[in-house]
Amino acid sequence: MTPSAEPSAPWYDADIERVILSADDIAAKTAELAERIDADYAETDGLLLVGLFKGAVMFMADLARALTIPVELEFMDLSSYGARATSSGVVRVLKDLDTDIRDRHVLVVEDVVDSGLTLSWLLKYLPSRYPASVEVVSMLRKPKALEANLPVKYVGFDVPDEFVVGYGLDYAERYRELPFVGVLKASVYGGA
Ligand code: 5GP
Ligand code: MG
Numbered sequence: 474m475t476p477s478a479e480p481s482a483p484w485y486d487a488d489i490e491r492v493i494l495s496a497d498d499i500a501a502k503t504a505e506l507a508e509r510i511d512a513d514y515a516e517t518d519g520l521l522l523v524g525l526f527k528g529a530v531m532f533m534a535d536l537a538r539a540l541t542i543p544v545e546l547e548f549m550d551l552s553s554y555g556a557r558a559t560s561s562g563v564v565r566v567l568k569d570l571d572t573d574i575r576d577r578h579v580l581v582v583e584d585v586v587d588s589g590l591t592l593s594w595l596l597k598y599l600p601s602r603y604p605a606s607v608e609v610v611s612m613l614r615k616p617k618a619l620e621a622n623l624p625v626k627y628v629g630f631d632v633p634d635e636f637v638v639g640y641g642l643d644y645a646e647r648y649r650e651l652p653f654v655g656v657l658k659a660s661v662y663g664g665a
C-alpha cells in the first residue's frame with residue numbers, strides 16, 4: 474500500500490455544518506464533572522451509574538473511566554409514546570434495571586435533557602426501588618430543561634435549542650459514533 478500524502482477526511486465531514494463541541498471540549502468537561510462527582514461521593518461505598526440507551530453510551534463510558542471512585546454500570550432503555558412535541562409523558566420501559574438499587578447511590582447518566590419528559594418519569598419511578606440517593610448528570614442541557622428547572626445536578630454544557638448529533642446522539646440512528654457534537658447540514662434532512 475502506498476501511503477497517501479494527505480490523510481483523507483472522515484466520511485461525516487461532508488454532512489456536518491458546524492462543530493459545537495470538539496472531542497477535546499468534551500474530554501475536558503468530562504474530567505471536570507468526574508472530579509466534582511468523585512468529591513461528592515468520596516464518603517460513600519461507590520456509585521451505581523444508570524445510563525439511558527442509546528444516547529448516553531459514549532458519555533457513560535468516558536465518565537466511568539474518568540471517575541476514581543468505584544462504580545457499577547447499569548443501563549435502561551425507555552421510550553416515550555407519541556410525537557415528541559405532543560408527548561403525553563407516557564413512558565414505556567424497554568429494558569429495566571438488572572440489579573437491585575435498594576440503598577445504592579444512583580447517578581442517572583443522560584446525553585441531553587430537553588423537555589425532560591422521560592427524565593421526570595424516571596425520577597418518579599426510581600424512588601419506588603428505595604435507592605439511597607438519586608442524582609442526574611447530563612452531558613448537554615437545552616434551554617427548555619433549564620426553564621423547567623429539572624433537577625440535573627451535573628451539567629456538561631448548556632447548548633442552544635438546535636438539533637445536534639454525535640457523541641451518542643443520532644439522526645435516524647446515524648452519527649452516534651462521531652467524536653464531537655455538531656449540527657448537520659440541511660441537505661442531510663432532505664432540505665436545501
Ligand atoms: P427530552 O425527553 O428531554 O425532551 O429529550 C430526551 C431525548 O430526546 C434525548 O435523550 C435524545 O434522545 C433526544 N434529543 C433531544 N434533543 C436532541 C438533539 O438535539 N439531538 C438528538 N440527536 N437527540 C435529541
Ligand atoms: Mg437520553
Ligand code: MG
Nearest residue numbers: 528642643644
Ligand atoms: Mg434519538
